[in-house]
Amino acid sequence: xxxxxxxxxxxxxxxxxxxxxxxxxxxxxxxxxxxxxxxxxxxxxxxxxxxxxxxxxxxxxxxxxxxxxxxxxxxxxxxxxxx
Amino acid sequence: xxxxxxxxxxxxxxxxxxxxxxxxxxxxxxxxxxxxxxxxxxxxxxxxxxxxxxxxxxxxxxxxxxxxxxxxxxxxxxxxxxxxxxxxxxxxxxxxxxxxxxxxxxxxxxxxxxxxxxxxxxxxxxxxxxxxxxxxxxxxxxxxxxxxxxxxxxxxxxxxxx
Numbered sequence: 001x002x003x004x005x006x007x008x009x010x011x012x013x014x015x016x017x018x019x020x021x022x023x024x025x026x027x028x029x030x031x032x033x034x035x036x037x038x039x040x041x042x043x044x045x046x047x048x049x050x051x052x053x054x055x056x057x058x059x060x061x062x063x064x065x066x067x068x069x070x071x072x073x074x075x076x077x078x079x080x081x082x083x
Numbered sequence: 084x085x086x087x088x089x090x091x092x093x094x095x096x097x098x099x100x101x102x103x104x105x106x107x108x109x110x111x112x113x114x115x116x117x118x119x120x121x122x123x124x125x126x127x128x129x130x131x132x133x134x135x136x137x138x139x140x141x142x143x144x145x146x147x148x149x150x151x152x153x154x155x156x157x158x159x160x161x162x163x164x165x166x167x168x169x170x171x172x173x174x175x176x177x178x179x180x181x182x183x184x185x186x187x188x189x190x191x192x193x194x195x196x197x198x199x200x201x202x203x204x205x206x207x208x209x210x211x212x213x214x215x216x217x218x219x220x221x222x223x224x225x226x227x228x229x230x231x232x233x234x235x236x237x238x239x240x241x242x243x244x245x
Contacts, residue, residue: 001101001148001170001212001213001214001215002130002131002170002173002212002213002244002245003212003244004103004106004212004217005130005210005212005214005217005220005244006128006130006212006242006243006244007106007108008106008108008217008220008221008225009128009130009210009220009225009228009242010128010240010242011108011111011112011225012221012225012226012228012229013128013225013228013229013232013240013242014112014113014114015112015226015229016226016229016230016232016233017114017233018114018229018232018233018237018238018239018240019114019115019116019238019239019240020114020239020240020241020242021239021240021241021242022241022242022243022244023242023243023244024244025085025244025245026085026086026087026244027086028086028087028098029098029103032103032104032106032107033103033106033107033108034107034108034111035108036108036111036112036113036114042084043084043085044084044085044089044173044174045085045172045173045174045245046173046174046175046177046178046184046185046245047174047177047184048184048185048243048244048245049183049184049185049187049190049243050184051177051184052177052178052180052181052183052184053180053181055183055189055190055193058183058184058187058190059190059193059194062187062190062191062194062241063199065241066120066239066241069115069116069120069123069239070115070116071115072113072115074111074113075108075111
């Protein structure tokens with residue numbers, strides 16, 4: 001449900017003129033809600049930034065998500081590849 | 084990777100039956116960033132049910148979900164956040180170990196220090212995402228947070244589920 005609620009909050013924020021990007025853990029849900037910019041990450045529920053106490057991985061995820069902010073071919077959902 | 088197939092039966096049946104398409108965002112708003120990220124003010128939003136000591140906990144007894152939100156000041160110690168999400172669909176151990184897993188305040192502070200991001204807003208927001216009937220969220224609490232961020236002149240919102 002969290003992934004749906006994130007999309008709904010995101011839409012409300014984008015609507016007032018603020019650029020938004022979200023992480024999603026459930027592609028199946030986010031495809032249906034279709035928020036402006038989302039990045040799917042291949043982790044289990046509860047782990048949107050990958051791993052606890054892994055600053056390097058967390059930062060890679062954040063940076064890749066932020067790279068979507070200038071895009072306006074919406075809605076978009078990209079996939080983060082954990083190498 | 085999280086998919087419906089790996090959830091326990093009751094969660095899987097619920098997710099398969101839930102009419103997510105009813106909440107498709109339409110019309111789709113579009114506000115692309117028009118300035119470099121290095122000049123942008125950023126706010127973080129999570130649905131992880133985080134709150135601070137002294138704030139009311141999220142109300143897990145509301146069957147259809149608690150649509151309220153908590154304000155998280157920028158300069159708190161990230162690990163002082165508490166996690167009170169009612170869902171049993173996810174493994175809570177990660178977030179209890181490191182709050183940056185869901186609200187990466189420390190990572191964003193580092194990016195501000197490095198000049199990669201302009202600034203962090205003085206407040207961030209936490210919801211508890213287990214909301215089955217999101218009418219109140221859509222009509223009331225999400226627009227409230229959007230208006231607060233607008234009044235703070237925030238340029239970018241970064242959102243995370245659990």
